[in-house]
Amino acid sequence: MTAGPGEVFDLIRYGRARTRGDLQEVTGLSRMTVAQRVDALLAAALIREAGTDRPSGGRRPTRLEFNIEHSIVVAATVDTTHSHIALTDLAGRIIDDDSIDLAVIDGPEKVLHGIAESIESLLERTDTPPSRVSGIGISIPGPVDPRTSRPSQPPIMPGWDAYPIAEYLRDALPVSVPVLVENDANAMALGEHSVGFTDCSSLALVKISTGIGTGIVINGRVYQGIDGGAGDIGHVRLGDHPDVVCQCGARGCLAAVASGRAIAQKLTELGIEASSGRDVGELLAKGNVEAMRLTHEAGRRIGEVMATVVCLINPGVLLIGGALASSSLLSGVRETLYPMSLPRATRNLDVRLATMGDKAGIIGMTRVVVDEVFASKAINARLNEPEPVG
Numbered sequence: 001m002t003a004g005p006g007e008v009f010d011l012i013r014y015g016r017a018r019t020r021g022d023l024q025e026v027t028g029l030s031r032m033t034v035a036q037r038v039d040a041l042l043a044a045a046l047i048r049e050a051g052t053d054r055p056s057g058g059r060r061p062t063r064l065e066f067n068i069e070h071s072i073v074v075a076a077t078v079d080t081t082h083s084h085i086a087l088t089d090l091a092g093r094i095i096d097d098d099s100i101d102l103a104v105i106d107g108p109e110k111v112l113h114g115i116a117e118s119i120e121s122l123l124e125r126t127d128t129p130p131s132r133v134s135g136i137g138i139s140i141p142g143p144v145d146p147r148t149s150r151p152s153q154p155p156i157m158p159g160w161d162a163y164p165i166a167e168y169l170r171d172a173l174p175v176s177v178p179v180l181v182e183n184d185a186n187a188m189a190l191g192e193h194s195v196g197f198t199d200c201s202s203l204a205l206v207k208i209s210t211g212i213g214t215g216i217v218i219n220g221r222v223y224q225g226i227d228g229g230a231g232d233i234g235h236v237r238l239g240d241h242p243d244v245v246c247q248c249g250a251r252g253c254l255a256a257v258a259s260g261r262a263i264a265q266k267l268t269e270l271g272i273e274a275s276s277g278r279d280v281g282e283l284l285a286k287g288n289v290e291a292m293r294l295t296h297e298a299g300r301r302i303g304e305v306m307a308t309v310v311c312l313i314n315p316g317v318l319l320i321g322g323a324l325a326s327s328s329l330l331s332g333v334r335e336t337l338y339p340m341s342l343p344r345a346t347r348n349l350d351v352r353l354a355t356m357g358d359k360a361g362i363i364g365m366t367r368v369v370v371d372e373v374f375a376s377k378a379i380n381a382r383l384n385e386p387e388p389v390g
């Protein structure tokens, strides 16, 4: 293998090599070349020395690790009724954050203006110079076209189709860094994977909030599909609800029957006020019996569709996340998922509630940014660049 500084950095970042000796062994590079690569990465503060590995006497090799304080990331998650904005270190640990009520139906300008203002006030509040920011990541509750990084006909985000989110934020903010856009379920799946399931080579997360979406992580990477549509299960048509009109305009979609929005509508008909997935989540937390019954029933419908997903990708872990994630939802999903799937597809499947809540999306978006900004190719380009003069 040809191991430039970027490849050496990758080995250290993912913990596949922890010392100079490991690097020599893994790459086959000479001791001198390894020393040069490591020195360049240390000088750029991309890695740091972290004490010793073996306290067993004799020579103690210095342990090398990714310097998660090299710079910071701005990560934001846009939900239908509110947005969460955070400054994080490169491991996704929150330095400071803000939650603001912003409705996606008010359109991209209003929401992105609010987010840009919040980012500026977070930078100010934490005394962070804009030059410390290495990238911005933002997740949205709709599909993202992987070629353009723009929303791709998002059913619950009127006015956002093909909107240049990255360009808007770059223009609005005093930072000139990559802005990456990702689907919210994908970001949550990646966040949960990065923290609790790094050993799982195939993980799916279904997010049930106002809408329904699935994020799929295969071998540590989000699987987006050709048009960013992978996992967008909310608009799969159910056979037995031909009359129910969905927000996307079609009839009989899973989301029209089993989403937070659909449950909120049914609750409203019963005289219980609710309009979003978040409202339903609050009722569930209070133990509202009708909300629990309807959520359990929704879980059963989601389990039917997830049976196909599980048979298709055979994941090791299926996480149930989003505002409606609750024991009512989980038990409903299990009731239909298992009998409708082949035993082989579920015998090693762990179906459980996601544990990180809203933070999963923040950590996932940090990871998306770090994977891009600190990719081995980007590191090689950065370290081969002559230092700017003056």
Ligand SMILES: [Zn+2]
Pocket: 155, 234, 235, 246, 247, 248, 249, 250, 253, 255, 256
């Ligand atoms: Zn639909």
